[in-house]
Structure formats: C-alpha cells, structure tokens
Amino acid sequence: MATGIEHPRDLPTPDRSEEPHPALEAAIESRVPRERGVDKLVFGVTALVSLAFLTWGFVSTGSLADASAGGLAWTMENTGWLFVLTSSAFVVFVIWLALGKFGNIPLGRDDEDPEFGTISWVAMMFSAGMGIGLMFYGVSEPISHFVTPPPGTGEAGNPEAAQNAMATTLFHWTLHPWAIYAVVGLAVAYGVYRKGRLQLISSAFEPILGRHARGAGGKAIDMFAIFATLFGSATSLGLGALQIQSGLQIVAGLGDTGNAVLVGIIAVLTAAFVLSAVSGVAKGIQWLSNVNMVLAIALALFLFVVGPTVFILNLLPTSIGSYVGDLPMMAARTAAEGPETSDWLSTWTVFYWAWWLSWTPFVGMFIARISRGRTIRQFVTGVLLVPSLVSVVWFCIFGGTAIDLQMDGTDIAGAGGLEAQLFSTLEAYPLATVSSIAVMVLVGIFFVSGADAASIVMGSLSERGTIHPSRPTVVFWGVATGAVAAVMLLVGGQDALSGLQTITVIAALPFVLIMVGLAVALVKDLAQDPMVVRRRYAIEAVEAAVITGVTEHGDDFVLSVEKGQSDTGEAGEAGEDRAGHPHA
Known part of the structure; x- marks a missing residue:
C-alpha cells in the first residue's frame, strides 16, 4: 500500500561514524574546532569604534549631542514602530514556544536532569531581576505617570490615575523585557547544551547562515552584540551614578554638584571594578552580590512595614488587573497618535524596549547558563513569571x-x-x-557587579565564546563601559538622563533585526530537533501502519519494527508493507 508519506524506511541507513540519524540526539559536545585567544577582527573593530566614540564625546561633546538628537529623531520617526511591534511579538513568540509542540524539548540531553534545583534556579532568576534600574525607577516611574498621565489615560488627578500609572510601569518592567531576554536565552542554551555549539550569539544563527555563522557574517553579529551590551550596560551605570550623586546631595548636603561629580563617581566605581577584576576576587564579588540582595529585600520590607501597608496591599491586585486590562492599548501605542505621544514614547516605552534589547546578550547568556536541563516550557514559565512577580511587588511597594x-x-x-x-x-x-x-551602597555594588558581569560577556564575545575571557580583555571592556557612561551623561548636558536615553535607542536599533533573525533561526533549529522528528515519524508511521493492518487483517494485527526495503526496492524478510510492518 503506497501512502505518499515519507517514513524512516525511505531514508538511507545513517553512517554511525558521521552525523547520527536526525531522530537520534547527537553527543552534546562542541563540534566546532575551538580557537583560543582574542578574535582580532571582532575585538579590534569593536575596540576601535568604542575608542572613536569616546574621543568624539570627550573632545566635541556638543557635536555628538547634536548628532545624537538628530539620530533619535530619525529613529523615532522611521523605526519607532519596529521597537513597539517586535517587543510585543517576542512575548507572543516565547509563549507560543512554551505552549506548543516545542515545549517539552529539553535544553540538554533527553534524559538530563536540571543542573540547578528549582529553588536555586528561582533564586538566581530573582537575582537577575534586581538591578540599578529597579532602584532608579522604583519610585520615579510610577510617580511620574501619576502626576503626568501617559497619552490617552486622562488628565492629571483623574480617579484612575494611580492604577493607570502602575499599569504603565508594569507594562515596561514585566513580561516584555523578560520575553526579549528569553529569546536570546533559549537560542544560546539550546545551541550550547543541545547542539554543542560555541557560546556566541552568532552560533545561534547556524540554522540560517550555515558555515557563514563562523565567518564574516557571524563576526558582524557578535560585534553588534558587543555594542548593544556596551551601551546598555553604560546606561545602567549612568543611572546609578545619577542616583548616587543625588544621594550625596541630600545626605551630605553637597548642593548642586554638576557633571564633574558624576564623572568622578563613575571613575571611582570603575576603579573599584578594575581592582576586583585584576585581583581575581570572584568569590568576593559573589559575596557582595548576596549582601546586595539581602539589603534590597530588607529595604523593601522596611518601606512596606513603615509605609502605607494597606494601600500597598490594595494596589497589588489593582495594578495587576489594570495591567492585564490595558495591555492591548499600551502595546499598540505608536507615534501615529501625534507628536506628543512620539515624544513620550522616546522617553519611556521605546527607550525601555531599546534598553532591554541592549541587555539581551548579558541577561540572555546568564539565564541560559543557569537553565541547563530545563525544558523550554519550564524555561519560559520561570523566566517570564519569577522576575515579573519581583517587579510587581517592588513597584507596588516603592511606587505605591x-x-x-x-x-x-x-x-x-x-x-x-x-x-x-x-x-x-x-x-x-x-x-x-x-x-x-x-x-x-546598593547602587554602588550593583555598579561594580554589573560592570563585572557585562564585561565578562563582552570579553567572551571578543574571545570566540570562551567562558573564561582573559583579564586584560575584561578590564578593557569594564573601563570602556564606565567611560561610555560618562560620555552619555555629558551628552545630555543639564538633563544628563536624556543623553542616556537618546544614545541607547540609537545603539539598540541594529540589534532589533538581529533579534528577529535569532527567533527565525531558533524555530528552524527546533523544527529539526530529534524529539520533534521522532514524534513526526511516529505519528505518520503508526497511522499508515494501522491503515495497512486494518485493511489486510481487520482487528487482528500487531505492529513490529524490522528492517525495511533497500534503495533497490527489495522487500524485507517478512515482506511487510513499507508503512507499518503488520503481522497476522
């Protein structure tokens, strides 16, 4: 009986000395010859461009500010829609991956257990959700939206101002950023732990670029990943410097200190990072990070207890409900609504989407590293829900x-x-x-540990994916990050924050297209996963076998697996049909 369906018997017997059959998983080990040391092209080009940017910023701050303003205007006018559309598309994309046929695919071997227990994994995910951004915007974003409501949410002082402010804040800090991170995390974790590829963003493009992923095209992708990480990290460090400066003015009574103190703060904290990097006190940084987590939780609990506890508790369900109800409207807001909305988007939503995109190489590679052995469904559930819940509680306490x-x-x-x-x-x-x-203290430690982690990622990308980049490369990128943060603040002039926001949006634009390509490559990879191939073969073969068995034997048949026809068309020993091997 001819079924017109390709079955395992139609395929030549695989040569076990080469690649395994597509329905069988391969040995998870790097099948790409690993070269050691710095990739001279990737590191050379990115280092030179970064130094050129720094020279321009320090020598002619005014012209860089003018160019940045023009670049932002062009980006918002022509590509603002791209940031808005793709960010929401990534949320739908990762949920589709989790709920669909790819959800059970493990980030590792079929029988591999998760590397970290659930509690430890959740704790590390919680730690990834904390940072300078939550410290800086914990109060400022909700209160800003409360006194100046976002476009389309009514006038200032309207009865729903508080819930609209919280809904907008949660829109920026929950599902969307973590869906963006999840795309990179999944692509890297799947490639490294399931396919044995190098830990590079470019390696995830092998399904669509083939060997070119290890050539000039792949190197260009890794360069853009370095630039995205550099400017995204510099933005966070700049925010941290602004907040420390403000704290010194209030606590120490320094008054108006200007940009000189900002640059000084960045210099001191960058020196602290360099000292930690060259001394190799990795355990010390880890200890400081743990102390920081305890301090952050203690600060939130303190404010929850001494602050308006009942109001905060009431705000939690209200904020979540408003966020869910207003999500379609917030996700669809673009510059088509007018110049006022366009200006608001560049300051808030598009800035955030650009910032999150800039952070994807760092956060994505981090969550990939801790998620070996998890299924795609478990990964997406944890990555979307755990940090999002942290953000909800944090903003309700501080913003409330x-x-x-x-x-x-x-x-x-x-x-x-x-x-x-x-x-x-x-x-x-x-x-x-x-x-x-x-x-x-919290912001200072976040600065040092954040520069440390981001520099390791940039060092890894500069050194062909090694997980232990050399100390000089790490120090170079750490110092460059601090210097770029200083330049971005100086570009903003009196409004230092605007400099951070402007350059972040421009720098993230190329990485939007890389993220889209990454999603396409991931789906192409998953479609050929051994687990998916086995399921497809099983469904087709069993269905055809049942039809053959019922046709020839009624209800009285069984299924067995035997060697099928050869390429010359000769039948197997028992003479079964290609489709299903029934026996009387």
Whole structure:
C-alpha cells in the first residue's frame, strides 16, 4: 500500500561514524574546532569604534549631542514602530514556544536532569531581576505617570490615575523585557547544551547562515552584540551614578554638584571594578552580590512595614488587573497618535524596549547558563513569571508609597529629578539617613557587579565564546563601559538622563533585526530537533501502519519494527508493507 508519506524506511541507513540519524540526539559536545585567544577582527573593530566614540564625546561633546538628537529623531520617526511591534511579538513568540509542540524539548540531553534545583534556579532568576534600574525607577516611574498621565489615560488627578500609572510601569518592567531576554536565552542554551555549539550569539544563527555563522557574517553579529551590551550596560551605570550623586546631595548636603561629580563617581566605581577584576576576587564579588540582595529585600520590607501597608496591599491586585486590562492599548501605542505621544514614547516605552534589547546578550547568556536541563516550557514559565512577580511587588511597594505621599500632600514629583525622588520618599519615614545610605551602597555594588558581569560577556564575545575571557580583555571592556557612561551623561548636558536615553535607542536599533533573525533561526533549529522528528515519524508511521493492518487483517494485527526495503526496492524478510510492518 503506497501512502505518499515519507517514513524512516525511505531514508538511507545513517553512517554511525558521521552525523547520527536526525531522530537520534547527537553527543552534546562542541563540534566546532575551538580557537583560543582574542578574535582580532571582532575585538579590534569593536575596540576601535568604542575608542572613536569616546574621543568624539570627550573632545566635541556638543557635536555628538547634536548628532545624537538628530539620530533619535530619525529613529523615532522611521523605526519607532519596529521597537513597539517586535517587543510585543517576542512575548507572543516565547509563549507560543512554551505552549506548543516545542515545549517539552529539553535544553540538554533527553534524559538530563536540571543542573540547578528549582529553588536555586528561582533564586538566581530573582537575582537577575534586581538591578540599578529597579532602584532608579522604583519610585520615579510610577510617580511620574501619576502626576503626568501617559497619552490617552486622562488628565492629571483623574480617579484612575494611580492604577493607570502602575499599569504603565508594569507594562515596561514585566513580561516584555523578560520575553526579549528569553529569546536570546533559549537560542544560546539550546545551541550550547543541545547542539554543542560555541557560546556566541552568532552560533545561534547556524540554522540560517550555515558555515557563514563562523565567518564574516557571524563576526558582524557578535560585534553588534558587543555594542548593544556596551551601551546598555553604560546606561545602567549612568543611572546609578545619577542616583548616587543625588544621594550625596541630600545626605551630605553637597548642593548642586554638576557633571564633574558624576564623572568622578563613575571613575571611582570603575576603579573599584578594575581592582576586583585584576585581583581575581570572584568569590568576593559573589559575596557582595548576596549582601546586595539581602539589603534590597530588607529595604523593601522596611518601606512596606513603615509605609502605607494597606494601600500597598490594595494596589497589588489593582495594578495587576489594570495591567492585564490595558495591555492591548499600551502595546499598540505608536507615534501615529501625534507628536506628543512620539515624544513620550522616546522617553519611556521605546527607550525601555531599546534598553532591554541592549541587555539581551548579558541577561540572555546568564539565564541560559543557569537553565541547563530545563525544558523550554519550564524555561519560559520561570523566566517570564519569577522576575515579573519581583517587579510587581517592588513597584507596588516603592511606587505605591510615593503615590500615597503625593496624594497626602507631600510633593514627591516636584522634589527634584527622577534620581532624587526615591530619597525624597525615604525622608518621609524613620531612619531616612540610614535607608538613603543603604540605597547608595546598593547602587554602588550593583555598579561594580554589573560592570563585572557585562564585561565578562563582552570579553567572551571578543574571545570566540570562551567562558573564561582573559583579564586584560575584561578590564578593557569594564573601563570602556564606565567611560561610555560618562560620555552619555555629558551628552545630555543639564538633563544628563536624556543623553542616556537618546544614545541607547540609537545603539539598540541594529540589534532589533538581529533579534528577529535569532527567533527565525531558533524555530528552524527546533523544527529539526530529534524529539520533534521522532514524534513526526511516529505519528505518520503508526497511522499508515494501522491503515495497512486494518485493511489486510481487520482487528487482528500487531505492529513490529524490522528492517525495511533497500534503495533497490527489495522487500524485507517478512515482506511487510513499507508503512507499518503488520503481522497476522
């Protein structure tokens, strides 16, 4: 009986000395010859371009500021829609992967257990969700949206201002950023732990680029990944410097300090990072990171207890409900709604999407590293839900406290720039000086540990995917990150934050297209996964065999597996049909 369906018997017997049959998993080991040392092309080009940017910024800050403003205007006018569309598409994409036929594919061998237990994995995911951004925007974003509602959400002071402010904040900090990270994390983890590829962004493009992924095209992808990480990390460090400066002004009474102090703060913290890098105190950095996590949790609990506890508890379900209800409207907001909306998007939504895209090589590779042995469904569930829940609780505590103070007559929004609003909130409660110092310590450690982690990623990309890049390369990228942060702040002039936002959006634009290609390559990879191939063969073969068995023997037949026809068409020993091997 001819079924017209390709079955395993139609394929030549695979040569076991070469690649295994596509229905069988391969040995998970690098099948790409690993070259040692620095990739001179990748590191050379990225280092030269970075140094040229720094020279331009320090020598002619004004012209760089003008060029950045023009670049931002062009980017928003012509490609703002691309940031908005792709970011929401990535959310749909990773949920589709988790819920569909690829969900059970493991990031490792078929029988491999997760490398880390669930509790440890969740704890590390929690740690990845914390950073300078949550410290900087924990108060400032909710209170900004509360006093100046986003486009289309009513006038200031309207009854729904608080819930709209929280919904907008959660839109920027929950599913969307972590879906973006999940795309890179899945592509890297699948390639490294399932396919034995090198730990490079370019290696994930092998399904569509083939050997060119290890050639000039792949090197260009890794260069863009380095640039994205450099500017994304510099943005975070710049935010941290702004917040430490504000804290010093309030706690130490320094008054208006200007950009010179900002550059000095970055220099001191960068020196601290270099010292930690050259001394090799990896355990010390890990210890500091753990201390930072405890401090962050303690600060949140403190504010929850001494602040408006009942208001915060009420805000939690309200914020989640408003976020879910307003999600379609927020995801569809583009510059087509007018110049006011376009300006708002460049300051908030598009800036965030660009910032998250810039962070994908770093965070994506981190979550890939800790997720070996997890299935795609487990990975997506953990990556989307755990950090998102952390963000919900964090913003409800800090943002809710600030909104409550604002409604009671304390002008948090008018207390200074965004970087000062957290300190103004803490001043309304006991132990303000202690909690403010804790904030500066938190931000300082986040700065050092963040520069350390981002520099290792850039070093890895510069040295052909090694997980232990050389110390000089790591130090170079750490110092470059601090210097780029200083230039980005100087470009903003009096409004240093605008410099960070402007350059981040421009720098992230090329990586949007890389992310789209990464998603396509991942699907092509997964479609040929041994588990998917086996399932397809099983369904087709069993279906055809049942038809043959029922046709020839009625209900009285069984299925067996025997060698099928050869390429010359000769039948097997028992003379069974190609489709299903029935026996009487």
